[in-house]
């Protein structure tokens with residue numbers, strides 16, 4: 001039996017191959033950055049919502065998404081949507097599993113060490129709230145390097161802007 005994918009399904013399959021520049025373990029679909037695909041009359045529109053505004057990675061994501069989709073589609077529009085704002089709730093179940101597998105975060109709701117009042121709420125390894133900043137700039141400009149004073153493990157923290 002031959003399965004014929006629709007154009008929208010093809011678009012999703014391509015999007016699933018676009019890694020997040022900040023968190024390459026997961027794709028833009030896993031993170032919920034790309035949540036919708038519209039295909040009308042040969043024209044593909046993909047609204048994307050940045051995980052953190054002002055981050056230079058956002059332009060990179062737009063370019064990566066467009067480059068990937070133009071492999072198959074002639075007309076591609078990547079539309080950045082800022083409202084409603086992205087939240088960690090948009091991360092898919094698969095995304096949460098991949099992040100946990102990459103050691104970025106524990107499974108469950110409290111995964112990415114994303115901001116609570118401008119600082120990580122807790123250690124992504126052990127959940128302790130005793131965390132301290134080691135460096136304002138981590139592996140990329142959008143991340144800071146933090147360390148847990150309970151389990152001593154360092155972790156990246158995606159900064160809010």
Ligand SMILES: [Zn+2]
Nearest residue numbers: 123126148151
């Ligand atoms: Zn810890």
